[in-house]
Amino acid sequence: xxxxxxxxLAQEQSRHLQKTLGxxxxxxxxxxxxxxxxxxxxxxxxxxxxxxxxxxxAVTFMIPYGLIFAETGGAFTEEGGVYVWTRMAFGRVxxxxxxxxxxxxxxxxxxxxxxxxxxxxxxxxxxxxxxGGVGDYFFKLAFIWITVTSAIISLKHGKxxxxxGAILKILFLAFFLVITVIYGIQHGFNGLNLGFFxxxxxxxxxxxxxxxxxxxxxxxxxxxAGEMTNPAKDVPISIARSSLIAAASYLLPILAIxxxxxxxDITGIGGLFGAVATVYTVFGxxxxxxxxxxxVIFCFVLVSQGAAWMxxxxxxxxxxxxxxxxxxxFFGRFHPKLGTPIRVNTLSGVVATIFMxxxxxLSGSNGALFQVVLTIAISTFLLSYLLAIxxxxxxxxxxxxxxxxxxxxxxxxxxxxxxxxxFAWILLGxxxxxFPGTLESLFGVDYNFMDIWGVEQWxxxxxxxxxxxxILLLGVSGYVRGKPVRDGLTFEGKAAVRRDMDATPHAGxxxxxxxxxQATVHETE
Numbered sequence: 001x002x003x004x005x006x007x008x009l010a011q012e013q014s015r016h017l018q019k020t021l022g023x024x025x026x027x028x029x030x031x032x033x034x035x036x037x038x039x040x041x042x043x044x045x046x047x048x049x050x051x052x053x054x055x056x057x058a059v060t061f062m063i064p065y066g067l068i069f070a071e072t073g074g075a076f077t078e079e080g081g082v083y084v085w086t087r088m089a090f091g092r093v094x095x096x097x098x099x100x101x102x103x104x105x106x107x108x109x110x111x112x113x114x115x116x117x118x119x120x121x122x123x124x125x126x127x128x129x130x131x132g133g134v135g136d137y138f139f140k141l142a143f144i145w146i147t148v149t150s151a152i153i154s155l156k157h158g159k160x161x162x163x164x165g166a167i168l169k170i171l172f173l174a175f176f177l178v179i180t181v182i183y184g185i186q187h188g189f190n191g192l193n194l195g196f197f198x199x200x201x202x203x204x205x206x207x208x209x210x211x212x213x214x215x216x217x218x219x220x221x222x223x224x225a226g227e228m229t230n231p232a233k234d235v236p237i238s239i240a241r242s243s244l245i246a247a248a249s250y251l252l253p254i255l256a257i258x259x260x261x262x263x264x265d266i267t268g269i270g271g272l273f274g275a276v277a278t279v280y281t282v283f284g285x286x287x288x289x290x291x292x293x294x295x296v297i298f299c300f301v302l303v304s305q306g307a308a309w310m311x312x313x314x315x316x317x318x319x320x321x322x323x324x325x326x327x328x329x330f331f332g333r334f335h336p337k338l339g340t341p342i343r344v345n346t347l348s349g350v351v352a353t354i355f356m357x358x359x360x361x362l363s364g365s366n367g368a369l370f371q372v373v374l375t376i377a378i379s380t381f382l383l384s385y386l387l388a389i390x391x392x393x394x395x396x397x398x399x400x401x402x403x404x405x406x407x408x409x410x411x412x413x414x415x416x417x418x419x420x421x422x423f424a425w426i427l428l429g430x431x432x433x434x435f436p437g438t439l440e441s442l443f444g445v446d447y448n449f450m451d452i453w454g455v456e457q458w459x460x461x462x463x464x465x466x467x468x469x470x471i472l473l474l475g476v477s478g479y480v481r482g483k484p485v486r487d488g489l490t491f492e493g494k495a496a497v498r499r500d501m502d503a504t505p506h507a508g509x510x511x512x513x514x515x516x517x518q519a520t521v522h523e524t525e
Contacts, residue, residue, distance in 0.1 A: 005087065006078075008488050009329050010322040016334040017079060017226040020156040023234040025163065026221045030242040032162035033308035034217040035169060035249045037301065038117045041272045043210045043250075044257040048196035049203040051254050054211055056199075058247045061425045062215045064418040065389075066243045067408045069219035072392040073235040075404040079226030080319030081219065081312075082388045087323070089391035089398060092486065093479060096325035098391070100475040101384035103317035103344075104351065106309040108467075109377040110147055111352030112359040114306050115140040118299045121273060125295035132360070140356050147306035148349035151314055154338045155227055158311060165304020168297055170245070173253055176276060180256040183279040189259040202445050209433040212425060213378040214250060216385060218242055220309075223316035227339070236406035273298070310348055318344040324486030326478040332485065372455060376464050379433040380471065385426045393419035434464055 006014075021029070043050050078084045082102055087095035119139045123129035129136050150161045218239045225231040257275040276294055280287045318341030322332030331343045359372075395402075396415050408415060432439060437457070440447040449457040 007322065007324050007485050009324070009332055009485050010319060013318075013322045013332060013334045014079060014226055016336050016339050018155060018339040019227055019229050020154075021159065021221075021224060021228040023230070023238060025159055026228060026234050026238040027241055028163040028166040029159065029224075029308055029312070030218055030221045030238060031245055032166035032169070032304050033220055033312055034214075034242060035166075035246050036214050036305070037169060037173065037249070037253070037272065037298075038114060038305075039210055039214055040250070040253050040257060041274070043207055043214070044254050044272075046203045046207045048258055049199045050207055051251065051258065052197045052199050053204060053207050054250055054254060057208070057211045057215060057425070058251070061212065061422060062243060062247065065215070065422045066218055066239055068389070068392050068415070068418055068422065070236040070239040070406055071404055071408050072395060073219050073222045073225075073239060074232050074406045075399075075402045076395065077222070077225040077228070077231040077235070079224065080316050080323070081222030081225060082384070082391075083223075083316050083320045083323070083325070085395060086387055086391040087325075089394040090387070092323065092325050094387055094391075096320060096479045096482075097472075097475050098384050098387040099316055099320040099325065100471060100478070101380045102388075103313045103320075103348075104471055104474075105377050105381040105384070106306075106313040107348040107352035108355050108380065110306040110309065110348075111140070111144050111354070111356035113377060114302050115143040115352075115356055116359070118143050118302045121295050122299055125273065125291050126299075137360075141353065143303060143306070144352045144356065145349055146303055147310050148345055148352075150303075150307035151310035151345045151348070152338070152340055152342050154340060155224070155311065158307070158340070162304045162308035162311065165301050165308070168304075169301045170249070172294065172297055172301065173249055176279070177252055177256055179279045179282060180260060180275070183260060183282050186282060201443060202440065202447075205432050205439055205445075208425070209375065209378045209382065209429040211250075212429040213381060215246065216381060218246075220312045223312045223319075227315075232403075232405045310345065314341050314344045314348055317341075321478075321482070322485070324482040324484075326475075327481045329482070329485040372453065372460060372463060375433050375436070375460075376467050379430060379464060379468065382426050382430040382433060383468075386423070386430060389419050389422050389426065434468070436460070 043054070046053075072085060073081075076085055076088070080099075083095050083099040086098045119129055119136060122139065123131075129139055150158050152158075219235075221228075221238060222231070222235060225235070228234060253272070256279075257272065260275050260278045273291075273295070277287075277291055280290050280294075283290050317326060318332055318334065320326045320332075321329060321344065326332070331341070331347060333343055334340060335342050393416055397412050408418070410418070436453070437447045437449055449460070453460055
């Protein structure tokens, strides 16, 4: 069902969309994007309570969150996903901010975090890369622009990179778990008891933003809903299946890492591969080549994950632009043959590149940089859900007659309770991500910022708040510049009106004077 508030440009660009995503394609696209195996080491660094908090959030957050967006995603199936839902619930201004925070997370994440994980993994297990050297920059630039290129080509062909990546990701994790069991049988596991899994306030505040970041995004496939063959039926099923896959993909590998890697040896980048290197000793002399093969697969999985997010989030931002919420329609164009938003794809690549260079200028190891950039990406993503979740809840009561192929079997009040639970989790995670250490200080928990983050607190806050402030300024500027599109004309259209009026005789048989042209154009605005 289409809703009447679309601009003329958005309706025009929707005609370029190509319906190529079936149910299995949607599942693989979401799994490729959402299951973030690169954060497994980071969250495992909190010890046994990581498993406990992962299980708690899977029950108290992921289930209600999945139910809310399974209903919403199946009922409202226009291209643009979260942007469209937020616009319908709260209007374009709120939708513009929501979409921008959702979209910008991805190039920040790809350029400022995933590229760093990939190059360090490659350097350690495949071929050495000097940190800060020419090869380091070349590798990260190649990583970024491969993800961008995969989003530029038509979805019919581009979907195979994230699809293959999703399959390899699940196979990699399954293989790792099997080898971990074999290793444990041969060498024994770390001595774990119930006390090892006991939750603490410090662990709760430290791991919550990471876990929320890992569990968010199952509704992201709706950004390409206009390119799905049957989104009303396929989206709810895909969200349910991908949620189960994600829960298993986090809980089981986290437990495996804790079973074989000493806690002191777990790092944000090397935690997963520290565990892999340990269990691969069962291969004897072949362990090194197995590690190399696994590292290459891991890097490919990271590229495919970045590609999946570029494919998804760029479409949402392009539809926001076509709807007059992000500059004057320039970024709201879909290629007529490819059906992809090439201009937003390119913008994502530029933003990712800028953020990669910015992150490289921070002092500290790659591990410290990864942690800082990860947290900033977490903050932008979480902030978007402070608006997206209330929007989804409001749509339940604002559009009660909308056909819902899947409807959560609770009353409207029960639906609001589910939303409130999710909102509370997101609010907590957002605060902790932007202002780490503040709640610890409030509750009297010892917190040494430099030891934990590897950078000074003022450096972190300047980088984080500066990034958020810059995004907000970009959003306000983009919305103001989108007024002609909201009024039904792009800047190109306004120019055409002026040209036509300049050449059109008025009642006296002479070209219309400039003042009259200007007045007529203003009437169109």
